[in-house]
Amino acid sequence: MIAEWTEWLVNLGVPAAAIAGAVGGFHAWARGEVSAALRALGLGLLGVGVLSNLDTLGGWIIGPAGESTPVRHVEAPSVLPWLLLGVPAALAAVFAVLGLVRLGKRRQGKRRTVREADAAAQARRHAIESDHDEVTDAYGAYLCDILAVLDRPALDDVTVPQTAALLHALDAADDARRGVDLDTYRQAVSNLKTAWRTADEHARKTGTAHLPASDRAAVSKARALFEKALDDRGSEYERQAAHAKARALLGAVLTIPRQAAAAVEHQTRPALAVDATA
CATH class of the missing domain: 1.20.58 (Methane Monooxygenase Hydroxylase; Chain G, domain 1)
Structure with missing residues (x-):
């Protein structure tokens, strides 16, 4: 009776323990919990080992008490040795594939982050360049308009402090534009916008009064x-x-x-x- 019960339990319990270990390990691995995945795998293998040797464990527990009863020897199913070898190998293969998948996703995430950072930097540079071009276009339009020059001659007079500051800011912004540091470029363009506004307002207010x-x-x-x-x-x-x-x-x-x-x-x-x- 014990042998039949042991055989039935082995036939059902060994696959159940293997499946439980694989499922538990898979879920833990998917969550990024490597230690929990290994723990589930180990418990599954332990369950397979215990259930595969229940007849031996039963003999140890019951022992030869009283009148000896003939014990029926039950041969393990022929699939059991292959299962004992195949389950760990299959689980190891599954975890290896999952590891490669996670590694690939992590690399894809890094590449996506780099691309997004590059796109953000390009958009930021474009915005700074637009502000830069707005000032240079306005100053260039002034220099090409003889009537504007005669109305605001101070804007072309390098002896005027505001105009001198504007020319210095133009050079600094041009130098920063050729560089790679966007923070430096942004600050240079901000200074240029301030210098242009100050010099232009001063020239408009002064006219030819000086x-x-x-x-x-x-x-x-x-x-x-x-x-x-x-x-x-x-x-x-x-x-x-x-x-x-x-x-x-x-x-x-x-x-x-x-x-x-x-x-x-x-x-x-x-x-x-x-x-x-x-």
Whole structure:
């Protein structure tokens, strides 16, 4: 009777213990609990060993008490040796595959993090460059507009502290743009925006008030002549004559930026400009 009970328990318990150890180990491994996974695997193997030797353990526990009773020897199922060898190997293979999967996911996560960081850095650089370009475009538009130069001459005067600070900030931002440190670049552009706003506001507020009265009069006459030179309703001769007079008036008063001079030249002498670009 004991032998039959032992055989029945072995046939059911050995696979159940192996499956329980595998399932428990799998869940623990999936949660990242390596020690718990090994503990479950070990308990499963221990259960397999105990259940596989119940007939021997039963003999130890019951012992030869009283009248000896013939004990029926039950041979273990033929599949049991293969099960004892295959279950640990299968569990080891499963855990190895799971480890590779987890390692692959971890590497994918790192690569994804790097890509996201690169994308964020690129977006940040683009935003900083947009602010940088906004200032340089505004300053470049000023330098190309002769009327703006005559209205705000202090913005092109390097002896004005605000203008000197602006030029220094422009150089610093250009240098930072060629570097890789975004924090340094961001700070340089922030300083540039402040310097531009300060210099432009000062130039607008000052106008030509910082010039001697005679120079202010010359600037006023030259501005009127430049307006006539830029008016495409006049003849080419009249426009060129006005341009020449305006340049003569400003010769000893202001230095016209080369960008503004080129823009006026292009608009007042279109035929020469076309020949030069041909």
